[in-house]
Amino acid sequence: MKIPFNKTYQTGDEEKFMLEAIRSGAICGNNQFCKKTIELMKQKYGFNEVFLVPSGTAALEMGAMLANISPGDEVILPSYTFSSTVNAVVIFGARPVFCEVDPVTMNMDPEKIEALITPKTKMLLPIDYAGLPCDIDKIMEIANRHNLIVMQDCAQSYGSVYKGKPCGTVPHIATFSFHETKNYSAGEGGALIVNVPEWVQRATFLQEKGTDRSLVINGMKNKYSWVDKGSSYLLSDCLAAMLYAQLLHEDEIRTKRAMLTEAYFDVFQKYHDRDVVGIFQPTAKQEINHHAFWVLFDTLEHRQEFMTKCKAKDVYAYIGYMPLHSSPYGLKLGYKPEDLPVTENIGNCIVRLPFYTGLADEGLEYTKGVMKQAMNEIYPL
Numbered sequence: 452m453k454i455p456f457n458k459t460y461q462t463g464d465e466e467k468f469m470l471e472a473i474r475s476g477a478i479c480g481n482n483q484f485c486k487k488t489i490e491l492m493k494q495k496y497g498f499n500e501v502f503l504v505p506s507g508t509a510a511l512e513m514g515a516m517l518a519n520i521s522p523g524d525e526v527i528l529p530s531y532t533f534s535s536t537v538n539a540v541v542i543f544g545a546r547p548v549f550c551e552v553d554p555v556t557m558n559m560d561p562e563k564i565e566a567l568i569t570p571k572t573k574m575l576l577p578i579d580y581a582g583l584p585c586d587i588d589k590i591m592e593i594a595n596r597h598n599l600i601v602m603q604d605c606a607q608s609y610g611s612v613y614k615g616k617p618c619g620t621v622p623h624i625a626t627f628s629f630h631e632t633k634n635y636s637a638g639e640g641g642a643l644i645v646n647v648p649e650w651v652q653r654a655t656f657l658q659e660k661g662t663d664r665s666l667v668i669n670g671m672k673n674k675y676s677w678v679d680k681g682s683s684y685l686l687s688d689c690l691a692a693m694l695y696a697q698l699l700h701e702d703e704i705r706t707k708r709a710m711l712t713e714a715y716f717d718v719f720q721k722y723h724d725r726d727v728v729g730i731f732q733p734t735a736k737q738e739i740n741h742h743a744f745w746v747l748f749d750t751l752e753h754r755q756e757f758m759t760k761c762k763a764k765d766v767y768a769y770i771g772y773m774p775l776h777s778s779p780y781g782l783k784l785g786y787k788p789e790d791l792p793v794t795e796n797i798g799n800c801i802v803r804l805p806f807y808t809g810l811a812d813e814g815l816e817y818t819k820g821v822m823k824q825a826m827n828e829i830y831p832l
């Protein structure tokens with residue numbers, strides 16, 4: 452049996468809704484399925500305003516544009532994240548300031564943020580690694596004290612909750628990804644959440660190539676014109692139809708994915724208790740969306756051994772992110788690997804396990820068996 456790292460899941464409603472979108476004759480952005488999806492998201496999680504965009508990457512770019520990130524600004528973010536997080540500030544000429552992560556949560560360490568703040572700092576840009584919510588209350592408290600904007604990269608945390616508040620509802624701006632690797636997918640897709648009511652109208656201009664077309668659609672103007680910078684940050688209604696199908700089945704998908712989390716805890720918790728590996732330990736404050744599962748090995752050699760043993764049985768685990776500060780572009784910006792030793796060690800020792808909704812239906816027992824055997828061999832009692 453082959454267990455890939457990721458595989459898309461279909462709920463059964465995708466084709467029906469996509470066909471309906473195509474037959475409607477109106478498939479550009481902000482049509483019927485976009486509207487339905489936005490309504491569903493708002494009703495379920497209480498976001499102030501939702502913009503459906505072509506990807507999580509586009510959401511981050513649109514958010515950075517909305518925050519007026521410009522040359523001379525500094526943005527504090529973890530090095531342990533995807534290139535899209537950092538590119539959103541680099542393409543607008545700002546300097547990324549990388550902050551260490553907490554190796555227990557893999558999220559930006561709130562205790563290390565304040566020392567990095569300078570008069571140039573404009574934004575804090577935390578992520579929710581593997582769907583585990585970052586400490587957004589603490590981050591907002593720091594931001595408010597220093598008059599900074601917070602954009603939370605929730606690419607992996609749609610449906611996660613922190614202290615009773617759904618991810619994406621607390622910061623000024625938040626972004627989601629609906630890429631095929633995510634829990635709910637349109638193939639490619641994303642959303643920008645704007646929680647500052649005064650920023651919402653400008654966001655409609657940025658999304659529509661810098662025009663006030665949204666005012667024409669709402670009957671407030673006869674002709675639209677170029678009023679701001681902007682780009683084409685719209686999700687096609689065809690893809691929104693697919694996303695709508697997935698979000699209608701959110702509970703079913705979450706229940707299946709929760710089975711994977713449970714199975715992996717069953718394999719790895721005892722090694723965590725023996726202190727030979729790290730795995731996340733969600734607290735009572737953090738409700739996870741079951742996006743992913745990682746294991747932090749004690750050495751790079753043990754990580755390699757684990758991956759090799761799994762691969763020999765056709766089970767494909769993955770190494771996770773390469774830290775950004777020590778990547779070729781990070782080095783070009785003047786960073787050195789030793790600047791962030793905790794992050795560097797995580798980059799060397801972490802493994803992401805196969806995690807996709809359909810694994811709950813087929814292959815989970817096999818995967819568990821393969822991993823149990825590998826761990827027994829690497830860490831015999």
Ligand SMILES: Cc1ncc(COP(=O)(O)O)c(C=O)c1O
Nearest residue numbers: 506507508533535578606628630
């Ligand atoms: C933390 C993070 N931010 C941003 C993105 C980019 O999302 P997308 O692939 O939808 O552009 C990803 C994708 O994996 C991600 O993990």
